[in-house]
Amino acid sequence: MHPKASSRDLKLAVVGVGSLGQHHARILADTPGVTLIGVVDTSAERAREIGERHGVPHFTRVEELPPVDGVSLAAPTTLHRELAEHFLRRGVGVLCEKPMAATVEECDAILAARDAGKAKLAAGHIEHFNPGVRALAAHVQKPGFLEVHRLGVFTGRSLDVDVILDLMIHDIEIAQSLVGQPVERVEAVGVSVLSRHVDIANARLTFRGGCVANLTASRISRDKVRKLRVFQPAAYLAVDYAEQAVDYYRVESTPAGPTIASVAVAVEKQEPLRLELEHFARVLRGEEEPLVGGEAAREAVAVAREILTCMTR
Numbered sequence: 001m002h003p004k005a006s007s008r009d010l011k012l013a014v015v016g017v018g019s020l021g022q023h024h025a026r027i028l029a030d031t032p033g034v035t036l037i038g039v040v041d042t043s044a045e046r047a048r049e050i051g052e053r054h055g056v057p058h059f060t061r062v063e064e065l066p067p068v069d070g071v072s073l074a075a076p077t078t079l080h081r082e083l084a085e086h087f088l089r090r091g092v093g094v095l096c097e098k099p100m101a102a103t104v105e106e107c108d109a110i111l112a113a114r115d116a117g118k119a120k121l122a123a124g125h126i127e128h129f130n131p132g133v134r135a136l137a138a139h140v141q142k143p144g145f146l147e148v149h150r151l152g153v154f155t156g157r158s159l160d161v162d163v164i165l166d167l168m169i170h171d172i173e174i175a176q177s178l179v180g181q182p183v184e185r186v187e188a189v190g191v192s193v194l195s196r197h198v199d200i201a202n203a204r205l206t207f208r209g210g211c212v213a214n215l216t217a218s219r220i221s222r223d224k225v226r227k228l229r230v231f232q233p234a235a236y237l238a239v240d241y242a243e244q245a246v247d248y249y250r251v252e253s254t255p256a257g258p259t260i261a262s263v264a265v266a267v268e269k270q271e272p273l274r275l276e277l278e279h280f281a282r283v284l285r286g287e288e289e290p291l292v293g294g295e296a297a298r299e300a301v302a303v304a305r306e307i308l309t310c311m312t313r
Contacts, residue, residue, distance in 0.1 A: 008033070009033055009034055009035040010033060010034050010035070010069045010070065010281055010284055010285070011035050011037045011066075011067070011068050011069050012028055012034055012035070012036055012037065012068060012069060012070050012071065012072065012281075013036070013037055013038045013039065013040060013065050013068050013071045013072070014028065014036070014038075014039045014040070014050075014071070014072045014074060015039075015040045015041075015062060015071050015072070015073050015074065015075055015083055016040070016041060016073065016074040016075030016076070016079075016097075017039045017040075017041045017046060017047065017050040017074070018041070018046070018074070019155075020074050020097065021039075021041070021050075021072070021074030021075070022050055023273055024072040024074050024273070024277065025039050025050050025053075025054055025056075026054070027271075027273060027274050027277050028072065028277060029054040029055075029056070031274075031277060031278060031281065033281060034281055036054060036056050037056060037057070037065075037066060037068060038051070038056055038057045038058065038059060038065050038066065038068075039051050039054075039056060039057075039058050039059070040058075040059045040060065040061070040062055040064075040065060041058075041060065042060055043060075044060050047059060047060055062083060062086055062087070068092055069092070069093060069284055070092060070093035070094065070095065070120070070280065070281075070284045071087050071092060071093070071094055071095070072095045072097075072124075072277065072280070073087075073094055073095060073096045073097060074097045074124075075097075077099055077101065077102050077161050077165060078102060078161075080096055080097075080099075080100060080101045080102070080106070080110070081101050081102075081106040081109050081110055084096050084100075084101075084110045084113065084121075085109060085110065085113040087117075087119070088110065088113035088114045088116070088117045088119045088121060089113045089116055089117045089119075090117055090119075091117045091118060091119050092117070092119060093119050093120035093121070093122075093280075093283070093284045094114075094119065094120070094121050094122070095122045095123075095124055095276075095277070095280040096110070096121065096122070096123055096124060096297070097124035098123060098124050098125050098126070098169050098170065098173070098297070098300075099161070099165045099169045099297070099300065099301050099304065100123050100294065100297035100298065100300075100301060101301060102161060102165060102301075103301070103305065104298065104301055104302050104305055107294070107297065107298040107301050107302075108298070110294065111294045111295070111298065114294060120283050120284055120290070121290065121293065121294045122279070122280050122283055122290035122291070122292065122293065123290070123292040123293065123294065123296065123297030124276060124292075125169075125170065125173045125174075125292040125296075125297065125300070126170075126272045126273060126276055127170050127171075127173075127174050127241060127272070128173075128174070128177070128276075128291050128292055129272040129273070129275040129276040129279065129291070130239075130241055130244060130272045131244050131267050131268055131269060131270050131272070131275075132239040132240065132241065132243070132244035132245060132246050132267050133174065133228070133239055133241070135239075135246050135265050135266070135267045136228070136230065136237050136238075136239045136246050136248075136265070137177070137178060139235070139237055139248060139263075139265070140178050140230055140232065140237065141232060141233075141235075142232055142233060143178055143179060143211050143230050143231065143232045144210070144211055144212075144231055144232055144233070145211065145212050145213075145214070145230075145231040146175050146178065146179070146211070146212070146213040146214065146215075146228065146229065146230055146231075147213075147214050147228075147229040147231075148171040148174075148175070148213065148214070148215045148216065148227070148228045148229070149216050149225050149226070149227050150167050150168065150170065150171055150215075150216070150217045150218075150225070150226050150241075151216070151217070151218045151221035151223065151224065151225040151226075152167065152218065152219050152221060152224055153219075153220075153221060153222065153223075153224065154194055154199075154219055154220045155219070161197060162190070162197035162198040162199075162201075162308065163190070163197070163198050163199050163200060163201055163217050163218065163219050164190070164198060164201055164203070164217065164304045164307050164308055165301070165304050166217075166219060167217040167218075167219060168201060168203065168215055168217035168304065168307070169300055169301070169304050171213075171215050171217070171228070172203075172205075172215065172300045172303050172304055172307075173292065173296065173297070173299075173300040174228065175205065175213040175215070176296070176299060176300065176303070177296070178230065179207045179209075179211045179213070181207040181208040181209050181211065182207065182208050183205050183206070183207055183208075183303050183306075184206055184207065184208050185205070185206035186203065186204070186205055186206075186303065186306045186307055186310050187203070187204040187310060188201060188202065188203040188204070188307040188308075188310040188311050189201065189202055189311060190202070190307075190308075190311045193220050194220055198308070198311065199218065199219055199220045200216075200217070200218040200219070200220055200221075201216070201217055201218075201307070201311070202214070202215065202216045203215045203307045203310075205303065224242065226240065226241035226242050227239070227240050227241065228241065234250055234251040235248070235249065235250040235251070236248075236249045236250075237249075244267050244269045245267065246265040246267055247262075247265075248262070248263040248264075248265050249261065249262055249263065250263055279291060
């Protein structure tokens with residue numbers, strides 16, 4: 001047993017400790033009720049660096065890990081299926097970073113492995129744990145139009161997939177959640193600029209019932225912009241993902257006639273990744289169901305693939 005472990009602690013590991021996975025390790029290393037018992041990375045140097053930083057064993061192959069209750073999977077998307085199947089079929093719970101996989105077929109294989117191993121599977125769609133998004137969602141009713149901009153600077157990371165699976169996938173899943181209806185029509189354009197995949201894209205999703213979501217994602221912009229706007233009958237809402245700040249305006253009746261009133265929305269700022277990992281621990285204990293389960297993650301990938309297909313027609 002790890003020297004810091006309690007017999008009642010969940011024993012978790014992080015697989016893939018790059019730019020994102022290192023933060024999974026950081027948080028799990030000091031989460032109450034959890035013992036980080038190891039980190040895995042194909043780079044021996046990186047695995048050693050993060051392992052030594054938190055005083056835990058480090059490995060280059062998942063087969064070397066001691067028995068675990070769950071893993072946080074933050075490896076490249078192209079490895080998700082292989083790694084998720086390895087753990088799920090053995091009954092080990094998995095938090096799989098978005099996108100769950102690169103294709104719908106790979107998602108289906110992951111779901112089949114979950115069912116075969118009777119294991120817990122949660123998808124790492126972190127914006128669901130953004131306090132600003134949670135506060136906004138509480139006021140969304142019958143949205144008619146969504147406008148989302150997710151623009152980032154070029155970092156050279158996540159170039160194994162296009163910007164739709166890298167960044168837009170966040171907003172595809174959030175839009176699906178807010179609208180609560182299936183996507184019936186997809187229109188999209190995209191351009192490859194600095195990589196061999198699409199680096200900037202715009203998609204227009206029409207949902208059953210008529211709601212439209214206009215999504216723009218870029219990983220080659222000068223400035224970071226991450227904002228969601230929702231237009232619905234008699235109300236406008238917006239959230240700045242990074243600032244976790246919500247704007248809310250609605251039409252109110254007054255003796256002098258209709259007026260636009262600003263509504264204060266309280267948001268307690270917190271680290272979304274920490275909230276996500278704490279939620280995963282509760283899922284493993286059977287206290288909660290996954291906020292974003294495998295089926296929802298699969299549907300987001302299905303829409304993302306349709307967007308890509310639309311671009312090549």
